[in-house]
Amino acid sequence: DAGVIQSPRHEVTEMGQEVTLRCKPISGHDYLFWYRQTMMRGLELLIYFNNNVPIDDSGMPEDRFSAKMPNASFSTLKIQPSEPRDSAVYFCASSLLRGSPLHFGNGTRLTVT
């Protein structure tokens, strides 16, 4: 099992550019989560999906952020346009069932200049 795979590992972009982060969950997992981690705010849940359907996006900071899960094996988090304050490490996680442990990827470190 390869675990949760995120790409890219690092992303550096200029303010105003579109950024797309990608995630492949563990096969068979029904839940997928996007978290963001900064020094100031720690780990924050942005959005989660159950069976490819977005359930709670109340953590998404602004309309500039959007997430999709077109199928069970792929999800994207898009920021358009990006701003310097979006700089953070973005983690994707998946879990098998409700109540099961979450499995996290190694994150994408985003730097917006």
Place this chain on the structure above:
Amino acid sequence: DAKTTQPNSMESNEEEPVHLPCNHSTISGTDYIHWYRQLPSQGPEYVIHGLTSNVNNRMASLAIAEDRKSSTLILHRATLRDAAVYYCILRAPNNAGNMLTFGGGTRLMVKP
């Protein structure tokens, strides 16, 4: 989910046991106690969880107070690879989102 309180940091010597405390005085009767850790430059990883009874697995042990208002994660022999931030999280069984809400955690430093 109810709130937890953990020390910001702790130090340990290599090959000695480590006891990481967590206070959760507002825990409800059905909340599970979960522990995750985050190694440098990695995502969080699951360590252990329990409800009322003490729990053991290959990574650690979880000791839960009788009144459930506190718990302790026990690493029996700390290694340098155990240096990480440890998060204690309460998770309600009716947490429809299966979500985890992370607090600040305890940064564990292990000295050789």
